[in-house]
Amino acid sequence: MANICRLDSRDPGFKATLSQLLKVDAEQDDAIEAACARILREIKAEGDTALVRLTNQFDRMNISRATELEIDRHEWLAALNSLPRLQRLALEAAAERVRSYHQHQRQNSWSYTEADGTRLGQQITPLDRVGLYVPGGKAAYPSSVLMNAIPAKVAGVDEIIMVTPTPDGIRNPIVLAAAAIAGVDRAFAVGGAQAVGALAYGTDTIPAVDKIVGPGNAYVAAAKRRVFGTVGIDMIAGPSEILIICDGKTPADWIAMDLFSQAEHDELAQAILLCDDRAYLDAVEAAIDRLLPTMPRADIIRTSLANRGALVLVKDLQEACDLSNLIAPEHLEVSVADPDALLPLIRHAGAIFMGSYSSEALGDYCAGPNHVLPTSRTARFSSPLGVYDFQKRSSLIQVSSQGAKTLGAIAGTLADGEGLHAHAASARFRLKKVFE
Amino acid sequence: MANICRLDSRDPGFKATLSQLLKVDAEQDDAIEAACARILREIKAEGDTALVRLTNQFDRMNISRATELEIDRHEWLAALNSLPRLQRLALEAAAERVRSYHQHQRQNSWSYTEADGTRLGQQITPLDRVGLYVPGGKAAYPSSVLMNAIPAKVAGVDEIIMVTPTPDGIRNPIVLAAAAIAGVDRAFAVGGAQAVGALAYGTDTIPAVDKIVGPGNAYVAAAKRRVFGTVGIDMIAGPSEILIICDGKTPADWIAMDLFSQAEHDELAQAILLCDDRAYLDAVEAAIDRLLPTMPRADIIRTSLANRGALVLVKDLQEACDLSNLIAPEHLEVSVADPDALLPLIRHAGAIFMGSYSSEALGDYCAGPNHVLPTSRTARFSSPLGVYDFQKRSSLIQVSSQGAKTLGAIAGTLADGEGLHAHAASARFRLKKVFE
Numbered sequence: 001m002a003n004i005c006r007l008d009s010r011d012p013g014f015k016a017t018l019s020q021l022l023k024v025d026a027e028q029d030d031a032i033e034a035a036c037a038r039i040l041r042e043i044k045a046e047g048d049t050a051l052v053r054l055t056n057q058f059d060r061m062n063i064s065r066a067t068e069l070e071i072d073r074h075e076w077l078a079a080l081n082s083l084p085r086l087q088r089l090a091l092e093a094a095a096e097r098v099r100s101y102h103q104h105q106r107q108n109s110w111s112y113t114e115a116d117g118t119r120l121g122q123q124i125t126p127l128d129r130v131g132l133y134v135p136g137g138k139a140a141y142p143s144s145v146l147m148n149a150i151p152a153k154v155a156g157v158d159e160i161i162m163v164t165p166t167p168d169g170i171r172n173p174i175v176l177a178a179a180a181i182a183g184v185d186r187a188f189a190v191g192g193a194q195a196v197g198a199l200a201y202g203t204d205t206i207p208a209v210d211k212i213v214g215p216g217n218a219y220v221a222a223a224k225r226r227v228f229g230t231v232g233i234d235m236i237a238g239p240s241e242i243l244i245i246c247d248g249k250t251p252a253d254w255i256a257m258d259l260f261s262q263a264e265h266d267e268l269a270q271a272i273l274l275c276d277d278r279a280y281l282d283a284v285e286a287a288i289d290r291l292l293p294t295m296p297r298a299d300i301i302r303t304s305l306a307n308r309g310a311l312v313l314v315k316d317l318q319e320a321c322d323l324s325n326l327i328a329p330e331h332l333e334v335s336v337a338d339p340d341a342l343l344p345l346i347r348h349a350g351a352i353f354m355g356s357y358s359s360e361a362l363g364d365y366c367a368g369p370n371h372v373l374p375t376s377r378t379a380r381f382s383s384p385l386g387v388y389d390f391q392k393r394s395s396l397i398q399v400s401s402q403g404a405k406t407l408g409a410i411a412g413t414l415a416d417g418e419g420l421h422a423h424a425a426s427a428r429f430r431l432k433k434v435f436e
Numbered sequence: 437m438a439n440i441c442r443l444d445s446r447d448p449g450f451k452a453t454l455s456q457l458l459k460v461d462a463e464q465d466d467a468i469e470a471a472c473a474r475i476l477r478e479i480k481a482e483g484d485t486a487l488v489r490l491t492n493q494f495d496r497m498n499i500s501r502a503t504e505l506e507i508d509r510h511e512w513l514a515a516l517n518s519l520p521r522l523q524r525l526a527l528e529a530a531a532e533r534v535r536s537y538h539q540h541q542r543q544n545s546w547s548y549t550e551a552d553g554t555r556l557g558q559q560i561t562p563l564d565r566v567g568l569y570v571p572g573g574k575a576a577y578p579s580s581v582l583m584n585a586i587p588a589k590v591a592g593v594d595e596i597i598m599v600t601p602t603p604d605g606i607r608n609p610i611v612l613a614a615a616a617i618a619g620v621d622r623a624f625a626v627g628g629a630q631a632v633g634a635l636a637y638g639t640d641t642i643p644a645v646d647k648i649v650g651p652g653n654a655y656v657a658a659a660k661r662r663v664f665g666t667v668g669i670d671m672i673a674g675p676s677e678i679l680i681i682c683d684g685k686t687p688a689d690w691i692a693m694d695l696f697s698q699a700e701h702d703e704l705a706q707a708i709l710l711c712d713d714r715a716y717l718d719a720v721e722a723a724i725d726r727l728l729p730t731m732p733r734a735d736i737i738r739t740s741l742a743n744r745g746a747l748v749l750v751k752d753l754q755e756a757c758d759l760s761n762l763i764a765p766e767h768l769e770v771s772v773a774d775p776d777a778l779l780p781l782i783r784h785a786g787a788i789f790m791g792s793y794s795s796e797a798l799g800d801y802c803a804g805p806n807h808v809l810p811t812s813r814t815a816r817f818s819s820p821l822g823v824y825d826f827q828k829r830s831s832l833i834q835v836s837s838q839g840a841k842t843l844g845a846i847a848g849t850l851a852d853g854e855g856l857h858a859h860a861a862s863a864r865f866r867l868k869k870v871f872e
Contacts, residue, residue, distance in 0.1 A: 210817045
């Protein structure tokens with residue numbers, strides 16, 4: 001039996017219970033912080049020497065030179081060629097769909113010219129070099145390689161450097177195959193805070209990058225936070241979440257399995273269903289009880305649903321949308337007959353899955369949109385990983401001699417008001433023509 | 437006499453000297469960190485009570501209720517009406533130009549439909565509520581109010597909450613006038629880490645926001661770093677910088693004054709000139725010596741130029757562009773006869789000022805583009821503040837029944853490969869029609 005919490009939005013204590021349920025403990029661990037600070041200091045000071053020492057220590061390897069960490073491209077291609085045919089086709093099909101979707105996100109430079117000849121705009125350029133962290137061990141997901149590397153390549157990033165820990169020297173062939181498909185340029189068998197440090201500061205072997213993306217454990221997250229500013233980083237992800245708004249017309253088994261597909265990630269994952277039909281919630285609860293024993297990861301799912309899941313009876317679908325905006329979920333399934341009617345009511349969500357056929361799992365792998373999404377209510381202010389994360393903008397300002405007169409007068413007045421006299425003088429110098 | 441360093445890119449030690457010059461000490465101060473952590477804890481736990489206590493303490497005020505902190509809209513309008521006419525016209529003209537430029541940055545939702553009826557896209561929406569920090573005292577810049585608030589309003593942000601410290605209860609009328617012009621919605625006389633905490637967590641008086649933008653001192657910066665994740669934040673700015681590439685054809689006085697306009701910000705500001713003409717560098721140095729004594733902020737300029745400035749002789753303008761890409765400056769003046777010829781060579785810069793009339797001061801106030809720009813080499817991976825910082829995206833995924841068959845097969849295979857069986861089952865459930 002699953003033990004998932006049943007709530008009713010009409011209950012007086014509902015809001016308090018919900019906010020308790022949503023709470024995530026984001027405390028930073030002092031021991032991890034201290035270890036990361038030390039590791040980053042060592043990498044910065046000693047470069048490859050520290051990288052070799054720390055990798056031998058943490059990943060139980062036995063290398064003597066940092067160059068041994070590079071994973072040769074022949075090995076990726078061998079990994080790709082050794083994949084079962086179906087798996088390779090699926091990876092390639094997913095990559096192609098992800099690439100095709102992200103091409104819609106490419107932004108172009110723009111400018112406009114004013115009547116007096118002054119030209120204004122923005123020049124949009126790709127980042128030069130990006131580091132991609134890929135976890136080792138159980139959480140080594142080839143789909144994550146595709147989702148992080150492809151938008152960078154679509155943006156025009158010149159070089160993607162992948163790092164992935166290989167404890168005991170064991171390399172994951174599916175990850176290497178995915179790297180080959182996604183267009184990764186170089187790969188190194190190194191992980192943890194030491195890999196983040198090497199990417200941020202550069203060593204003789206690992207080139208410094210401009211931004212580091214990709215998921216990782218608490219050490220990787222802490223190290224990314226610390227190097228932010230030296231390099232760009234993507235979001236630090238919290239536990240994964242799904243919120244489902246259902247009108248009671250989707251098969252209950254489908255919705256139960258969608259909740260499972262989130263809950264199976266880990267014990268902290270969150271799966272919540274909002275519905276205005278009590279009988280349907282009963283049906284989903286029954287489906288959960290019936291389907292749970294068939295799941296290989298039943299224990300994780302059971303814990304996740306018991307601690308962080310909920311089946312919530314709402315007054316109507318409008319209220320469901322209001323609650324969804326409060327929760328600002330990473331994944332939102334709008335599993336209703338007419339999702340377009342609700343879409344304008346949705347203000348915050350990482351990804352919106354519209355209609356009963358749009359299960360989150362399709363988005364995780366191959367629908368096309370990115371599966372790296374804002375968690376823990378950050379969809380209120382942040383966006384899915386995208387091509388725009390690998391492009392940056394430079395303002396363009398080309399003032400004509402006539403424009404310099406108009407603008408110089410305004411800037412002069414404002415600079416005077418702020419007591420910045422060199423600003424004022426610099427603006428006013430341009431009121432006269434060159435060599436006048 | 438100014439004492440600005442002269443460098444020659446042909447000297448063997450050049451790269452090392454340059455990298456020494458560019459170094460910024462970004463160490464975090466432990467005492468500030470501890471104070472901020474305590475202040476944020478107090479605001480989170482006690483809300484308004486702590487806000488009143490801390491504001492009375494740090495700003496030498498004597499209020500008894502937090503509601504007294506709100507600055508009434510009548511006071512802003514009075515401030516606006518009391519501005520000298522020229523200053524008001526200049527602020528309004530600047531605001532209008534900034535608004536008009538930023539309207540070009542607005543992004544729209546998009547979607548496309550595939551042959552099998554599957555629809556994919558992104559829904560783009562504004563943030564609900566934004567907090568704007570405006571420093572008090574000397575660094576109270578009305579232009580900064582315009583530059584931060586206007587892009588948010590253009591993005592469609594519903595409510596902008598401004599906070600600004602008023603030491604000894606003294607309110608800055610120009611800042612209030614700028615708030616009225618920029619479309620700020622509410623304003624509170626509160627600053628420091630306590631204001632950041634109030635905006636991030638919300639109190640009974642100050643509503644919680646989704647993102648906090650605007651410059652501030654070390655306490656404000658430290659507090660913003662700490663609340664990041666609960667809310668979004670803009671960049672933490674380092675010292676301001678200008679790099680000028682000049683072909684020797686711009687009047688030397690203009691270039692000298694452009695260097696001053698950066699150097700006058702503070703002693704850590706950086707102003708560097710690259711030119712391929714030694715005689716022109718001599719002329720600029722002479723202009724610096726001649727003009728410096730006329731500057732009200734001569735002491736700050738002198739220190740800044742002596743410690744962090746440089747006049748650099750380069751081989752040619754191509755090399756100047758290469759060095760510029762290495763430096764990735766916040767402000768780049770391409771003060772040459774044909775700036776369009778060099779533009780394609782520029783990869784990283786916050787703002788590019790093209791041609792001799794485009795002085796940085798014009799961009800600081802009224803050209804239109806934002807003056808909040810990436811500093812300390814972060815232009816390698818980040819962008820000027822813009823409308824895009826106040827919009828966020830939600831992926832849209834609407835899979836057709838036919839699409840669910842194609843995608844379900846791919847997702848099922850990939851989920852099997854990652855050992856995520858609920859994902860696989862959820863995808864495969866959709867291979868059959870509803871109620872089949």
